[in-house]
Amino acid sequence: MVCVPPANNTTQLTSLCKFSMAYTEYHGYASVLVCIFGLIANMANVIVLTRKNMISSTNCILTWLAVADLLTMASYFFFALHFYIMRDPDILALKTRSYGWCVMLLIHASFTIVCHTIAIWLTIVLAIFRYLYICFPTKGNILCSISRAKLSIFLVYLCTIGVCVPNYLVNYIDSTETPEQFSTGNGSITINNTIYEIKVDDEGKPIVYTANSWLQAILIKIIPCAMLTILTCLLIHAMHQAHKRRMKLKSQGRKDESDKHGEHNRTTGMLLAIVVLFLITELPQGILTLLSIFIPNFYYDVYTPLGDILDIMALINNAINFVLYCTMSRQFRDTFVRVFCGCCSEHRPGWLKMKAVTAQNGSHATSSRV
Structure with a gap:
């Protein structure tokens, strides 16, 4: 984002604007690198999570979460490439x-x-599903069925497209013409160069602008942050209770049930990490958005200079899920290795194990390897 000169001349705001302008020079390169990793990682997520052995309501939500992250990073990649790395230095x-x-x-x-x-919102749905599954283990497969997961995903996609309609209407393309002089053999000529930019129509469409501001603040920032905070606390409490149940089962010698509970706890821990990362990314934006509504010039003085930092935080969050899956889910790791490394290992030269064979005379053939 372009740093707009502060409305007042306090040292703090001036320093913030200077920092924003300095970071802008590196933001494009950082964003492109994160996007390249994120595109590859999220494509791998989609491929692995859609394997037959991975099909579940949780993985269904994670798949469409990866699709949303993939689309975000694909769009931001071309945006950062043109408007940051390859931008005209004269504008x-x-x-x-x-x-x-x-x-x-x-x-x-x-x-x-x-x-x-x-x-x-898919992250919120994911946390709700997991909480229901932990609190109602006997009814978890019914309450959190794959069909309900698919319905939730469809509603999230549909409602989000509808809620963001005012945002589509409030932005428009503005153009300005700037004269430039060029020297020629016969003197100089003046050519008008047209420069285009996106502006927010806050004066021509005040009702749409106000509606968009409140919808962005409430439904996209404040409520999601509040729900993520509450769900994080609930999941931590549920994990603590599940751990106590596991220890009780273990003390009673019911090892199989204890191990099953342990696997569920590891899955919950992975999903909790995803929720917490989203909360860390979104909570600052939610607070800044709320302050922008009530404090005059706060949006231009503080929110805009921090725009690039908030963007790179969101991009990192979109790309890091693959790392979480690999480090916290053995099933994901095994499936990933089988999908992407299985074809290589099948044709790789190596040792073939040969079983010992007993001869008819009672002697044993030695075990050999080829």
Whole structure:
């Protein structure tokens, strides 16, 4: 984001704006690297989570969460490449001389909000499903069935697209013409260059602008952050209770049931880590969005200079789930190795085990390897 000069001249805000302008020079490169890793990681997530042995309501939600993250990072990759790395040094960031790229920026601005909001609410659905499964173990398969998971996913995608309609309407393309002089053999000529940028129509559509501001603040920031905070506490409490039940089963010598509870706890721990990471990413944005509504000029003085930092935090969060799955889920690791490394190991030269064979005369053939 372009750092807008502060409304007042306090040292703190000036320093924040200077920091934003300094970081902008590196933001494009950092974003592209994170997006490349995130695209590969989320494609791997989708492939692994859709294998037959991985089918479950939880993995169904995780699959469509990976799809939302994948779409977000794909859009941001091209955005960062053009508007940060390859941008014209003579014009400010988020401005372009190409009308086509400005249209792409307009689509990107709405598309990424939709995808990111879908990811947030799918994380909430994931936490709710897991909490129900822990609290009602006998009815968990019914309450958290695959059909209900698919219905929840469909509703999240559909409702998010509808809620973000005001955001589609409030943004528009603005153009300005700047004269440039070029020297020629016969003197100089003046050419008008058109520069395009995206602006928010807060004066022409005040009702739509106000509705969009409140919807963004309440349904996309405040309520999700509050729900993620509550669900995090509930999951931690549920995990503690589940651990006590596991220890009780173990003390009674019921090892099989204890191991089963241990596997469920590890799955819950992985999902809790996903929820906590989303909370760490979204809570600061929720607080800043809320302050922007009630404090004059806060959006331009504080929120805008921090825009790139908030973006890179969100991108890292979108890319890191693959690492969590690999480190915290043995089933995911085994399936990943079988899908991506199985074809290589099948044709790799190595030792073949040969069993010992007993001869008819009672002697034993020695065990050999080829």
